[in-house]
Amino acid sequence: MGMTITEKILAAHAGKDKVGPGEIVQVRPDLLMINDVSGPMAVDAFASVGAKRVFDRHKVAVILDHFTPNKDVNAAKASAKLRAFAKDQGLPHFYDAGFGIEHVVLPELGLIRPGDLVLGADSHTVTYGALGAFATGVGSTDLAAAMALGETWLKVPETIRLDFRGRSSRWIGGKDLILLAIGEIGVSGALYCSMEFGGEAISRLDMDGRFTMCNMAIEAGGKAGIVEPDEKTEQWLREVMESTGGRAGTVSDGAQFRISLRDLRSDKDCTYREILSFDVTDLEPQVAAPHLPSNVRPVSDLKSVEIHQVVIGSCTNGRISDLRAAAEILKGRKVNRWVRTLIIPGSRRVYAQALREGLIDIFVDSGAVVAPPTCGPCFGGHMGALAEGERCVSTTNRNFTGRMGHVTSEVYLAGPYVAAASAVAGRIAHPEEV
Amino acid sequence: MEILGRVWKFGDNVDTDQIIPGQYLSIQDPKALGKHCMEGIDRGFSARIKPGDILVAGANFGCGSSREHAPVAIKACGVGAIIAESFARIFFRNAVNIGLIAIECEEACRRIGSQDEVLILPEEGLIKNMTTKEEFKFAPYPPLVADIVKAGGLLPYVRMRLRGREGE
Ligand code: SF4
Numbered sequence: 117m118g119m120t121i122t123e124k125i126l127a128a129h130a131g132k133d134k135v136g137p138g139e140i141v142q143v144r145p146d147l148l149m150i151n152d153v154s155g156p157m158a159v160d161a162f163a164s165v166g167a168k169r170v171f172d173r174h175k176v177a178v179i180l181d182h183f184t185p186n187k188d189v190n191a192a193k194a195s196a197k198l199r200a201f202a203k204d205q206g207l208p209h210f211y212d213a214g215f216g217i218e219h220v221v222l223p224e225l226g227l228i229r230p231g232d233l234v235l236g237a238d239s240h241t242v243t244y245g246a247l248g249a250f251a252t253g254v255g256s257t258d259l260a261a262a263m264a265l266g267e268t269w270l271k272v273p274e275t276i277r278l279d280f281r282g283r284s285s286r287w288i289g290g291k292d293l294i295l296l297a298i299g300e301i302g303v304s305g306a307l308y309c310s311m312e313f314g315g316e317a318i319s320r321l322d323m324d325g326r327f328t329m330c331n332m333a334i335e336a337g338g339k340a341g342i343v344e345p346d347e348k349t350e351q352w353l354r355e356v357m358e359s360t361g362g363r364a365g366t367v368s369d370g371a372q373f374r375i376s377l378r379d380l381r382s383d384k385d386c387t388y389r390e391i392l393s394f395d396v397t398d399l400e401p402q403v404a405a406p407h408l409p410s411n412v413r414p415v416s417d418l419k420s421v422e423i424h425q426v427v428i429g430s431c432t433n434g435r436i437s438d439l440r441a442a443a444e445i446l447k448g449r450k451v452n453r454w455v456r457t458l459i460i461p462g463s464r465r466v467y468a469q470a471l472r473e474g475l476i477d478i479f480v481d482s483g484a485v486v487a488p489p490t491c492g493p494c495f496g497g498h499m500g501a502l503a504e505g506e507r508c509v510s511t512t513n514r515n516f517t518g519r520m521g522h523v524t525s526e527v528y529l530a531g532p533y534v535a536a537a538s539a540v541a542g543r544i545a546h547p548e549e550v
Numbered sequence: 551m552e553i554l555g556r557v558w559k560f561g562d563n564v565d566t567d568q569i570i571p572g573q574y575l576s577i578q579d580p581k582a583l584g585k586h587c588m589e590g591i592d593r594g595f596s597a598r599i600k601p602g603d604i605l606v607a608g609a610n611f612g613c614g615s616s617r618e619h620a621p622v623a624i625k626a627c628g629v630g631a632i633i634a635e636s637f638a639r640i641f642f643r644n645a646v647n648i649g650l651i652a653i654e655c656e657e658a659c660r661r662i663g664s665q666d667e668v669l670i671l672p673e674e675g676l677i678k679n680m681t682t683k684e685e686f687k688f689a690p691y692p693p694l695v696a697d698i699v700k701a702g703g704l705l706p707y708v709r710m711r712l713r714g715r716e717g718e
Contacts, residue, residue, distance in 0.1 A: 140692040165708045255618050255640065257647055261708045269694055271639075304613065308639045337613075339639055 118383020120275040121344055122310040125250040128374050129233045137274040137387075144267045145175070146232040146374075151218055152180045152191065154237030154256045155198045161260035170205050171266030177209040177222060178202045182491045184213035187498035216463025216489035219243040219331065219431035224465050226356045226366035230345045231375040235262055240431050240513065242333045245342035246326035247349060248380050250310075252340050273339045274389040275310045275382070280317035282397030287547050289441065290325030291433060291511065291531035293317065294332045295402035296394055299412025307337035309389060312382065317396050318343060323352040324437035328531075331432045332513050335409040344381040401546060403509075404529035407517045415534055418544040425508040426457045426539040427520075428532055429487075430494045433511035434462025436469050438532040443475040445536035445547055446482040452542035457484040458500050464489055484539070496520045502527075509538040551700070553630040553651065553670040554680075555602035557662055562608035564591060566641065569612065569620040583619055584626030601628040604670065606662050608634065612641025621645040621652075631670050633677065635659045646695055649703035653677070658686040672699070 119127065123135050130141035150158050155178060162170075170176045178198050183191035195213070202210035215221050219240050222228055230248035234241060237259040244251035254268070262268040280293055298305070311333045318326065326343050333341030343349075353367055360366060373380075400414035428434075428442050439461060451457040459479050461467035467489060470476050479486050493500030494512040502508055502521030507528065510520065515527035530538070533547040540550045568590035570583060588595035605624070611634035612620060621644045624632065631651035645652040651672055658677050662668060666681040675690035691699060701707035 140695055142694050161705060165705050166712060167708070253640075255644055255647070257618060257704055258643065261647075261704050264708050265711060269698075271642075304610065307610065307613075337638075 117387065118385040120310070120312060120382040120386045120388065121248065121342055121380060122250055122275050122312065122340060123272060123386070124375060124380070125231055125233060126270065126272050128231065135272045137272050139272045140269055141272060142267055143233055143270050145235050145262060146229070147175050147177060147222075147227055147234045148259060148262050149177045149179065149218060149222065149234070149236035149238065149241065150198070150256075150259055151182055151238055152184065152194050152198060153182045154259065155201075156194045157256035158237055158260040158263070159197060159201045161257050162263055165260070165264055167264035170207070170263045173205055173207050174209070176205070176207055176263055177211070177227060178207055179211040179215065179218045179221060180213050181215070181217045181221075181489075182495070183497055184490055185488065186213070213490075214464055214488060216461070216466065217431045217434060217491055219327070220434055220462030220466065223247060223327070224356060224463060226360040229367050229373055230349060230353070230377060231373050231380050235259060235268065239334045240331055242338065242341050243327055243331040243431060245330035245333065245340050246323060247353075248343060248345035250340055250342065253334065273308055273310045275312050275386075276306050277312045277314060277388045277391040279315035279391065279393045280313070280396055281315050281393060282317060282395045284317060284396040284399050287401050287533050288396060288399055289437075289531045289533070290321055290328035292399060292402040293321070293394070293396060294329040295404055295409070295412045295529065296396070296399065297392070298332065298336045298410050299402065299404070300394070301336055301392070303335060303408055303410045304337040306333065308339055310340045310342055311336065311338040313341065313343050315393075319346060322437055323348055324435040327435065328432050332409065335513060345377050350377065401531060401534045403534060403544065404515055406515050406526040406528065409513065409515060409529060415530070415544060415546050418528065419546070421507060421528065421544045423455060423509050423528070423538055423543060424506040425500065425502060426451070426455055426535050427460070427493050427500060427508060427510040427512060428535050429458070429460030429462060430491065430512040431462065432513040433532055434460060434466065434489075436466050438511065439466065439470045439475050440473070441532040442536040443478045445533060445540065445550060446484065447478050449482055449540050449550065451483045451539040453483075455539050455542055456500070457482070457539040458487055458493065459484050460487045460492060461489050493520055509535050509544060511535050551672055553602055553604065553672070555600065555604045555630050555668065557604050557606050557664060557666045557668050558595070558599065559664045560591065560605060560607040560611075563610045563613055564607055565613045566620040570623045580622050580626035583623040584628070587623040587627040587629075596627040599628055602630040603628065604668050605629055605632040606634070606659055607632065608659060609636045611637050612645070613638035618644045618648065621648050621650045625650040631672075633658050633662070633670075646698055647704035649699055649701070649706075651699060653688055655686055655688040658688070661686070672696070
């Protein structure tokens, strides 16, 4: 019996030849991550066990992205605590306000390699699966223990294979594919499982689209999302290597991948819990209506919904391809005067690239607000909270009750094309309408 | 280690909001959290249960948010163990990490009745229904998870391990 890519990565990190679903293994992670929300608790727990130094200072990343630039005194205190921790521990991978959102920043800095095992004290850590890594979210206590010991226990999940077939229209991106899948299987449809995305539509999808898909695996209850590395992955990694130089613990430091890229795929005779198939031919752009990411409809069903705000950004859709898509729609157009349109590049690097390409000019000319890289409104943290009864089209990942502000406000999740088109139309719109 | 207690039964998909409603999340003290345990589904639960009593539930116990407050409240109100058909992933992990016994055993969940007296021998992977004399087997925790539970949770376990390393 062969193994899935997920099982291979877990076996390699547990020092075993083979592992199977249900087995509990002790693994040594390649990278641990805390942020300004989960970090303070983790740092306290770390101190409370009498730990002095983290197990490997090159393998702990600290990033301040949720409430940054700090929105108030409490947020500033949390940031200060983590800054002190990073300084005291001598952590090279400390990223202060402005670097951007963790799940955009860590991959583009070359900190995630195919075959790596990554634990983050944040549920959207699953994003890194797009590079063929196994990455999952844990609590602050778990993360603190892993920082002290350099290891943790994990139960090997079953794998669900999701195949996407057919050729879709130009308006369809990773967001539409993952919303389609979540709409189909529900918010607990992949509970505890690793979601392996594949098929011709995934082969054609760019890396940014794959990050978007893996990012939302958690919205179906998944423990991880993962895509087998291919030429696109390799090309992407080459570019990262060129742009980052040779820092320790990154793709570019010359260290071998733990599993060779060629072996980093599911064996033909592996066991899947189930194999699901989705045809994306003629797929309309997808939108998740309030208040669950599984409440998915084709955009044409929602065209009468008037909106008050649009957010384009987050760890789901805050990458350069997303900004290019938004700019394609907004170029030479004005956003509706009754719709606040917030555009938040996911990282400083994305921001700089957008500047070079002239996208920021397009956004500013259209009447949108361009914000510094931050999580901001995605979790109702700061910048762009919604008032009573307001509706927002957002490229983020969760539309739970009150997620972006008042409990009666509503969030519609969509990709950047639909979000930008809606900003122009003042209501939910298909990109072809504007 | 053994756990002997009376059974309180719950259905499928008991979520973390039912276990400890959001309004209590600012509470840090476990005892105070314990007073509100299961309040979203069964008001007065914590007043009725005796130390060592056992929760028996259906599928997907502990689904919803990752709040560690949920297993903390259950443990603090005196519950000795939870037997469920299945657990939501983060809940199971958090339970083990705070030293609360969580056992998956479908058959036991189907056959054990409310108020039965049940004995659990976690290390042997055995559940004995003292009321009906039925026995159920389950896969005991693998050694490393058992070590965490035995130490009383993840933080005491890490403390122990770190002391061990210093002694090496
Ligand atoms: S952008 Fe939103 S979902 Fe992503 S890490 Fe920040 S708050 Fe979480």
